[in-house]
Amino acid sequence: MxxxxxxxxxxxxxxxxxxxxxxxxxxxxxxxxxxxxxxxxxxxxxxxxxxxxxxxxxxxxxxxxxxxxxxxxxxxxxxxxxxxxxxxxxxxxxxxxxxxxxxxxxxxxxxxxLAVSTLGEEDQVKLGPGEPLSGHSKVVLGPGTGLGVGGLVHALDAWIPVPGEGGHIDLGPRSERDYQIFPHVEELDGRISAEQILCGRGLVNLYRAICIADGQEPIFTDPADISTHGLAGDNKAAAEALSLFVTYLGRVAGDMAMIFMARGGVYLSGGISQKILPALQKPEFRAAFEDKAPHQALLGSIPTYVVTHPLxxxxxxxxxxxxxxxxxxxxxxxxxxx
CATH class of the missing domain: 3.30.420.40 (ATPase, nucleotide binding domain)
Incomplete structure (x- = not known):
């Protein structure tokens, strides 16, 4: 070795x-x-x-x-x-x-x-409150083709990356609206993983489920179209899909923050996070991130960022x-x- x-x-x-x-x-x-x-x-x-x-x-x-x-x-x-x-x-x-x-x-x-241990302030946009604690663990989530998750732990004077397949954890309904939509979300081997919603094809999956729940015919098949119309607010189903996307991403990001005790910060990476930055800057993401009773105060102290470095x-x-x-x-x- x-x-x-x-x-x-x-x-x-x-x-x-x-x-x-x-x-x-x-x-x-x-x-x-x-x-x-x-x-x-x-x-x-x-x-x-x-x-x-x-x-x-x-x-x-x-x-x-x-x-x-x-x-x-x-x-x-x-x-x-x-x-x-x-x-x-x-x-x-x-x-x-x-x-x-x-x-x-x-x-x-x-x-x-590894990147978030070296990026400067010019390479990230802060979402909401909280300040990173030096030498504490960090977490990265990246919705893209799939949903990637990685941890970064500081020990023995070194940054230690922790790989995994965190994007495949279960994601379940919580609100009344969730219970209307989730029966129509496409499953994978009988379950709904976070990646079934929190990635490019997952946004399409979520949008279709919303349309079916409301008795509408889906008109978009490309995640870029859904995010574009969702940001513009000119299509109700697309706007709700994007709002729920950032809400569910906030829930999963909060879960990962607690798993790693990521008081060094939680970072959202990848092109999707950058493209939907205006939606992530709205209250829904941080509200879902912090809504972790009995640990709301802990989550409220943990900062969240969107990584904007192109590479x-x-x-x-x-x-x-x-x-x-x-x-x-x-x-x-x-x-x-x-």
Whole structure:
């Protein structure tokens, strides 16, 4: 097993691979400005190796020797499938065929968690009251293609990211309106997980359930249309879908804050959170976040943010790549070397 603070040989390619998009950045040394590559759509490439071979490596200013990749899915073994994308990451094949000598794979929300330990005030927008306590745990939630959740714990003078699949926890009805809508929410194997509502397709799922509950015909099938009309307030069902989306996101964010005792803050990442920022700044999100009797005072003291850095996960991976000794990132079963 590689020591967790052992450095990676430069140049280092860092990558954030989601269900829809893949983003890459090249670090030629520990101090150099990164080379940022154009965003790749995963659907346009059959494999990640094809994407690297055709969309990244030909443009690289120098051939990368190491790769640190954040992927949306659990990491078990030498073949690592993504949860919401048909790609499979095969580090041994990348070393054999693409010229890498060192490859590490982490969970995508480990990367998001690493990012919030380094982001400045200019990279986030605060929602509601509360101030972060130095050295205390943080939580990141990211509604996107799915719902990602990651924790960040400070111990032994290092930030330790905690990966997981928190987006798949159960989400249930609470209000009278919830009980009207939830019977029409599409289930997954007999249950409604948070990700069935709190992601792009989940917003569509929620909107359709609202329409069915009200005896209306759904007219939108794209989450961007629902969020756009919801923000504009020119479609009642879309507006309610967006309002309930931020309410349910507040509930889940509050749950995660209590699980991790995240007095360092709760951070909402990803493109959806940025796009619906005006809705998140309304009272519903914080009201749901704090409505955790008997712990309203505790939740009221915990700050919440929207991460606005356009490449937050890559920023987190870059910080780790430059100085791995600052972070307690486990490499066991996740690092392969030539």
């Amino acid at each position: 590689a020591r967790q603070n052992e450095h990676f040989p430069f140049p280092i390619l860092v990558g954030d691979i989601g269900g829809t998009n893949a983003r890459f950045m090249l670090l030629t040394d520990a101090a150099a400005e990164p080379q940022v590559f154009p965003i790749l759509q995963t659907a346009k490439y059959e494999t990640i190796d094809d994407a690297l071979r055709d969309g990244v490596l030909p443009q690289a200013s120098s051939a990368p020797r190491s790769a640190i990749l954040a992927i949306a899915g659990p990491i078990n073994g030498d073949e690592i499938p993504l949860t919401n994308c048909p790609w499979v990451v095969r580090p041994k094949a990348m070393i054999a065929e693409l010229g890498f000598v060192d490859v590490m794979v982490v969970n995508d929300f480990e990367a998001q968690a 937050a996960a890559l920023a987190g991976l870059s910080a780790y790549a430059r100085a791995p000794e600052r972070f307690g990132v486990s490499t066991a079963g996740r690092r392969w070397r030539k």
